[in-house]
Amino acid sequence: MPHYRIKPADLKAHYFDVTLSIDKPDANGQTVWLPVWIPGSYLIREFARNIIEISASSKGKPVTLTKLDKHGWQAEPIKGKLEINYRIYAWDLSVRGAYLDETRGFFNGTSTFLAVKGQEHQPCTVELLAPAGEQWHVATSLPLDGARAGEFGLYKAADYDELIDHPVEMGHFSDIRFKACGVPHEVVIAGRHRTDMKRLKRDLKKICEYQIKLFGEPAPFDRYVFMSMVTGDGYGGLEHRASTALMVSRDDLPLAHETAVKAGYRQYLGLCSHEYFHTWNVKRIKPAAYAPYDLYSENYTRLLWAFEGITSYYDDLTLVRTGLITEQEYFDLLAQTLTGVERGAGRKRQNLEEASLDAWVKYYRQDENSPNVIVSYYTKGALAALCLDLTIRLRSKGKKSLDDVMRALWQRFGKDFYSNQGGQGVGEAEWEQIASEVAGFDLQAFFEQALRTTQDLPVASLLAQFGVQTQLRVTAGGADKGGWKDIAAPGNSIGARVAGEAGGVKLTHVLDGGAAQQAGLAAGDVLIALNGLRVSAGNLDTTLGSYAAGSAVEIHAFRRDELHVRQLTIQTAGQDTWGLRAAQDADTAAVAARKAWLES
Incomplete structure (x- = not known):
């Protein structure tokens, strides 16, 4: 079987050294290759570019290694064992690649382990070596093969697909353990922090x-x-x-003296909930296009709305169902999702199936025009899941829900996916058929509108039947992400998303039909003055509000190093911000339906 040995070789230069030993190489010349993308992140990333040295040998003698393409090599034909040694540059501080410095190491297998062509389905072993002179520990869900839990040593995987599905964290970190439904769980926090680990353990246990x-x-x-x-x-x-890699802001983690669920911690718990839900929905219940993954090139599916959108629906729903957030806090989060979708003109240009299919070329390659031309299969997908759930609950009179659909998918496709026989992925039409079958009525009309048109989803009318009042209002300013507010009068807008910039305000996105676009301003322009007075991110809303809608003002802005003067007509801010709250006058049936939905 293939055997890998990986060592943090030079912490200051950020180098991992890897040795791949192949007992029975291809007699015609063994080919090895590295994936070009990592499952779950739909962008070609070219991990092989970080291999800075590579060589081969057999019985102590050099073996010629020929590069075939951007991510593959072939050794000359030999008899006997083949060893390939290579060095990885690891300086990607993200959850997708590999990272190494004096404080920690982290890697995904897609960044570090060359696949042995023709032996991808063979079992393999991995020896994790400690850096010289360091007393580091290890965290990984890789199965043990002689190593002790938390320590360097020998691990194993059933095949290459499993090998690359267990990232490794090493270094000095905080960790806690708990059991959820009898299964051991470990929580590892790397980096400087003052987290209330007992509270984090308690809250994650509820989610799991x-x-x-x-x-x-x-x-x-x-x-x-x-x-x-x-x-x-x-x-x-x-x-x-069997794990997740996460990035978190230091201020979002709970501190010992805090009792409330602050916004940042709520976001972090939602992220943990999201990735944990993926254990079922995408890691085992898979689109047919991912069964198996083709790691050589893009894998296209129209079902990302179901795998990312439904997961995005359940992440926050889990928090309210477990009592980690209140009903109103959940409504505020849902209002923020509605607001995010409403504020993008792309929802009128791209439907959910198109958004799923175009993930590789549009969603993961966003630019300054993206809000005008794409919709997120995460956020609108979550709203489609909400509408599907509420529709099934209403039409089945509370006997069925999206929960039942997910359980049916689990039993048919996910439960035995990694069994000896191997699982099958869900076909694109099959997902909808199963939903209708479980619901007990035909959902085709729902799916046609929700997935294959750009019509707005019937969120407000559905929520009303669950005793939830909705509000669509103007924004209260740049920091307003959504939530219930009573605003006396609409404000003004320049039709652009902005960010603070030294000496002015930078336009990050110019929205279709807005005042900025009509004045000839573009993304990247830096506004410095309005009618001769300096503007900043702090005073822009107030300055705009001091003019009547329809007023023409003179704008000074830099485009690169060139100063431009434009005439801009101030617009009234549109209604693009949602608020939700429990309706005070809801009837008994609606309240009962809401309770069943949020507490089931």
Whole structure:
């Protein structure tokens, strides 16, 4: 079987050294290759560019290694064992690649482990070596093969697909352990922090036990690891079959003296919930296009709305169902999702199936015009999941829900996905058919509108039947992300998203039909004055509000190093901000339906 040995070789230069030993190489010349993308992050990333040295040998003698393309090499034909030695540059502080410095090491297998062509389905072993002179520890969900938990040594994987699905954290970190439904879980926090680890353990245990029971015990893994890297402003996560890698802002973690669930901690718990839910929905219940993954090139599917959008629906729903946030806090989060979708003109140009298919070329390659031309399959997908759930609940008179659909998908596709026989992915039409079958009525009309048109989803009318009052209002300013507010009069707008910039205000995105676009301003322009008076991110809303809508003002702005003068007509801010709250006059049936939805 292929054997890998990986060592943090030079902490200051950020180098991992890897040795791949192949006992029975291809007699015609063994080919090895590295993936060009990592499952869960839909962008070609060209990991092989970080291999800075590579060589081969057999029985102590050099073997010629020929590069075939951007990520593959072929050794000359030999008899006997083949060893390939290579050095990886690891300086990607994200959840997708590899990172190494004097304080920690982290890597995904897609960044570090060359696949042996023709032996991808063979079992393999991995020896994790400690850096010289360092007393580091290890956190990974890789199965043990002689190593002791938390220590360097020998690990194993059933095949290459499993090998690259267990990231490794090493260094000095805080960790806690708990059991959820009898299954061991580990929480690792790397980086400087003052986290209330007992509270974090208590809260994550609730999330894990709820989701395990939602799909049905036992859990689909023997143990699970949450790996979080703390930075000043980090955020992000990537799912794996028995672990997740996360980035978190230091200020978002709970402190010992805090009792409330602050906004940042709520966001972090939602992220943990999201990635944990992926253990079922995408790691085992998969689109047919991902069964198996093709790691040589893009894998296209129209179902990302279901795998990312539905997961985005359940992440915050889990928090309210477990009592970690209140009903109103959940409504505020839902209002922020509605607001994010409403503020993008792209929702009128791209439907959810198109958004899913175009993830590789549009969602993961966003630019200054993206809000005008794309919609997020995360956020609008979550709203489609909400509408689907409420529709099933209403039409089945509370007997069925999206929970039942997910459990049916789990039983048919996910439960035995990693069995000896191997699982099958869900076909694009099949997902909708199963939903209709479980609901007990035809959902085709719903899916046609929600997935294959750009019509707005019937969120308000559905929520009303669950005793939830909705509000669509003007924004209260640049910091307003959504939520219920009573605003006496609409403000003004320049039709652009902005950010603070030294000496002015930078336009990050110019929105279709807005005042900025009509005045000839573009993304990247820096506004410095309005009618001869300096503007900044702090005073822009107030300055705009001092003019009547329709007023023409003179704008001074820099485009690169060139000063431009434009005439801009101030517009009234549009209604693009949502608020939600429990309706005070809701009837008994609506209140009961809301309770069943949010507490089930």
